[in-house]
Amino acid sequence: MPDLWHGAGRGMTPTDSAPSFRVLQEAAEWFAVLRAPAVPPGERQRWRVWHDADPAHQQAWRRVEAISGKFEDLPDDDKPTAHRLLDAVAARRTQRRRALKMLTLLCGTSLGAWAATQSTPWQAWTASHHTGVGERREIRLADGAVLWLNTGSAIDVDYGSQLRRVILLAGEILVSTAPDTQSPARPFVVDTAEARLRALGTRYAVYQEDGASTVAVFDGAVEVRPLAPGAEPLIVRAGQQSRVTRNAAAPIAPADLARESWSRGLLIAENMRLGDFIAQVSRYRRGYLGCAPEVADLRIVGAYALADTDRVLAALADTLPVRIQSTLPWWVTVVPR
Template sequence: MSGAKVPAISEAVAQQAADWLTVLMSDEAGEQERRDWLRWREMDPEHARAWAHIEAFSQRFGSVHKGAAVQALAGAARRPASGKRRQLLAWLGVAGGAGLLAAQGGARDGARTLLADYRTATGERRDIALADGGMVSLNTASAVNLRFDGRQRRIELLAGEIMIVSGHGAGSDRVGNDAPLVVATREGLVRALGTRFSVRQLDGESRVAVFESAVEIRPLDGAGAPLLLPAGRSATFTRQYAAAPQAVEAYADAWSRGQMIVDDVTLGEFLADLSRYRPGLIHCAPEVVRLRLSGVFPLFDTERILNMLPNSLPVQVRSRTRYWVSVEPAP
């Protein structure tokens, strides 16, 4: 039916599809990898739609960049976190964790992410000193543009998640002491009121968590006064409105210290969050998805985290390939 709305593809499935594209074009891909890929594609209709989108973009760019794209992807597949791999995924409209978008805007977002001032690969974290003495930390698969001059202090979040510590240190006179610090997302603006806070770009919405002082949230197409969000509260917002504030999740800022801290969460929730920090797919068997765990884990070594799971839970970790890990009941 013409005019039917195409269901959105989630960020997690988009990244899985991009990772499978990397695997299949690598020198390491064999019959087992292809069987695993087919199993993944047939596992869920959303997986099939994501792969169809990948193929459509591949064909579109193939007519112009086919040789260069294949060469870049083949080399990048041997280095999953490399800049070349991220560039190719950006050409396909899936870089930076922004997700596969059905609209043409997905390609534009991918290109902007590719050209961002600062980016991080999957599993990478990076701290950037700001001209006013503050700091912005980029979480995994994130991208930002910075605009600090005599008229503005502006951070444009293109993909992923950032932690901001505002400041007026040495050199702040060159960027304008009176200019408010603003974070721009696809859904609107977050204005800092002397604070430490995080902003995450999700599919169709942005999420803000405040750890010190307060921020103002102004949706792009919203009417009325901005939402004042104080310390200890978080909120999501779309282009039209901001949702009711909630308490900040415990340890929500742990990633900025290179840690993943959980307290009595399900194994399924834990692995879903962990998958943001490593390329490929982490599958959790239904028999163990509701097991619960707590702990402090180092995000710089996701392989070590997975290998530690059998020490505290009745599970086994099987690596079908370097990109496909399955957590299953212990034998």
Template sequence: MPDTEEIARDSVVPPDVRRQAVNWLVELQSDIVTDETRDQWQKWRMSHPDHEYAWQQVEVFSRKLRGLPSPLAHAALTPPHSSSRRRAIKALTVLIFLGGGTWVAGEGRLWCWWPEDYCTGIGEHRAVTLSDGTGIELNSGSAITVNFDDTRRLIRLMNGEIMVTTAPDPRLANGIGAARPLLIETAQGILRAIGTRFTVRQFDVSQQGKSSVAVFEGAVEIQPITGRLRQLEVGQQAAFTRDGVIAVGMACEADTAWRQGMIVARDMPLIDFLAELGRHRSGWLSCDPAVAQLKVTGTYPLADIGKILAILQKTLPIDVQLFTRYWIRVGARQEDT
């Protein structure tokens, strides 16, 4: 259940901030998003905690709309500043903040619309077993939908990250017919599991539309929406966009430490470390460019992020500034004069 402070916060987010958040969501759906637009969007998010809170809600909601007819698609295709776009944004704002029940969903909680959905809130992890025996572990802030039919076993990763441990299709064992492929769909393409254990991550729109996969057993085929098929073998990982595979490297088991409630860093830039921490807490965790490349090494329990930040402040030349419960800034340490 959301606490009293959370409910009070939800009820006072100004309507104009909600509309601004939806407008930014629409802008970022455009086929051409400039660096200037992204910079302006980031500045808007950082300018007030209400902005960040509203953005988190509409971004999670947008994942639920992927592949469905919606005002989001209509708004993104209409000319900027047109009356039709203004009407579409108004409809989206009502859908998200009134019809969607976003503001009573609880802190960081994704909501499920279909019986097959599995979700985790911010800071929550969950393990489930699907009807075919496939195991799914969901990282913080993740959501999937499941659609098994006579021809395929399809899992859509709507948001976040999952670990998949495949199981043989029980239909084959029962002599019902040919084995159905196990497929994982993201916004950038479809993965086909080949007797495997692997992770899949769907990055958000702020990270320029990509997914990643790391293979720990077996193999996985990557089929980007418009790119060429690529197969990853055990021990490999890759990122991919709609147009193709963009990076192939070595898979690292330490990257799955979230399954044990940990984060493992080895000479990780501070800005990347904070980005990973930010996946496990509600609000905005920003990093001053002046300290962004400081290196972080160690194993940290995610149960107490405040303690992690306190440790970093003791071991690195940084100050951690807490503006509100939802807005923390990490910057260079100010020397006493």
């Protein structure tokens, strides 16, 4: 069972950042204890004391519950009030999505356009094309351009009389443009939450993150225009990449080959931090995959097949001073050996 006071998250408040790796691990360990067929006497009370001792513990517990998708083996009277409130919020969100779908059918596309600005899950649900966790797709557009969607990605395609437009709603795409079939030629652009990316005859990848998007160019060039008024545009050429916010594009850096290799089912690591590597692998797995801070700065080199992430993790354990710890079937961490 977890140490009651270990990793108490001293000084954290409900408005602080996400719980630490250690506190998340404690929450997962408690979840494993309480879902056992026979819970040892006193463990529920010890869990409650742990849970109530720090807001960080409560935040971590909610994270574990959210990933589990259900409260396993916990009776209703053991759910903290905050968790029952979360159930109510989730139910309201489900009702709202159903209502929005019905209203869209009744009122036409304008309401759907509004809803798409309010919720990423709604956007992915109604997107022209999307992929699930671990899935990749190749799509050929009307003009001959080819798009590859990475895991957990969603796009809308809007080809009009003046513009060939792809909207990246979530995740990552690789684009190989083609000459326009119309004359005069329409510009080809990818719109993200932060910028408009105009292709200048090119092959490039775009990765949508929280608050930023990364564009890596492998052939030709891309004009990057952040959305903020007055923001300076940037030309990113073959072999280069830039991370873009709404206000500015970061200085040019060498293109990361991993931004393209996933389309071939590979994750290429070139002296990559283990923590960053695990964050990428986690995109291809359901559940939680984390990396202990003690080993996060170890360096990784190699090419890893994304079709079997368990094998990737086993290879790490064979070549690095780490071991793979499965606290729950869906909660896996890389920790020091």
